[in-house]
Amino acid sequence: MSSILVVGAVLVRPETLSSPSPAKKQNIDEIQSLGIKIQSGDFIVGSASELAVIFQPFDIIIQCAGYGMPKGTQVKVTQAALQAKVPRFFPWQFGLDFDQIPEASYEGMFDDNKLVRKMLREQEGIDWTVVSNGLFMSYLFLPSFGVVDAKKRVVRALGSWENKTAITLPEDIGKMVAEVVYAPSKESPDHMVYLSGDTITYSRLADLVEEHFKIKFTRELWTIPKLKEDLENDPGNLWKKYRVVFATGHGVFWGEEESFNVKRQIPLTSVPDYLEHNGKMIEDLE
Incomplete structure (x- = not known):
């Protein structure tokens, strides 16, 4: 051991x-x-x-x-x-x-x-071994991050409604790291490991949120110029920094076939799963 x-x-x-x-x-x-x-x-x-x-x-x-x-x-x-x-x-x-x-x-x-x-x-x-997992899934639903504010019934897109983001639940990351530790690939060293519980566009996210809560949400597009201006006015704000990062889209998603969990056929938590099990908590966030 x-x-x-x-x-x-x-x-x-x-x-x-x-x-x-x-x-x-x-x-x-x-x-x-x-x-x-x-x-x-x-x-x-x-x-x-x-x-x-x-x-x-x-x-x-x-x-x-x-x-x-x-x-x-x-x-x-x-x-x-x-x-x-x-x-x-x-x-x-x-x-x-x-x-x-x-x-x-x-x-x-x-x-x-x-x-x-x-x-x-x-x-x-x-x-x-390096593990890339995209955005922590729970962050999508934090009003402070700004993408989903369930209490105010607002969904926002960072950069574009068709921008994609890989997202993974932290508990699933832990599970998959354990998988890499105890059952590494035999065919090659696992230097680069990609995970994704889901890979989703902001438009698809908005659809899923409305479907779960059974009510229309206001949809707002936060453009890259707007996000950069917000950051310039508040340069120490970590959330505003990450909004710019995910809006510009460098390294925030990869092909599903590259994901270690897909290769191992290990199901991870998807956005619909997360909404189903955490809907009440998400709605109470402020």
């Missing part, structure tokens, strides 16, 4: 372990109840060398702390994995296909992600 360290879930920062927050305590208790040992370590403040010492006893490192992390975090964790010579490494790449992102675009928002891929491709010491 391989020893696996999941950064951000099993490797947690010391202040998280000692936090009085009931939610954080519950998360830790749930992990420990599964017989999983919690490892203390600060992957934000700690150096690559310090992290390498923590990583060294493990066979597999899975970096699951990425969204909103300080610039340089992913590069440092990758350096630590390389220093520790871990047999297998899954960097934080859960999202877009960063190979398709133009150089020096989006004000360097994805430079670290592209650099991590470059670092891994230029070395031969460790095996590695």
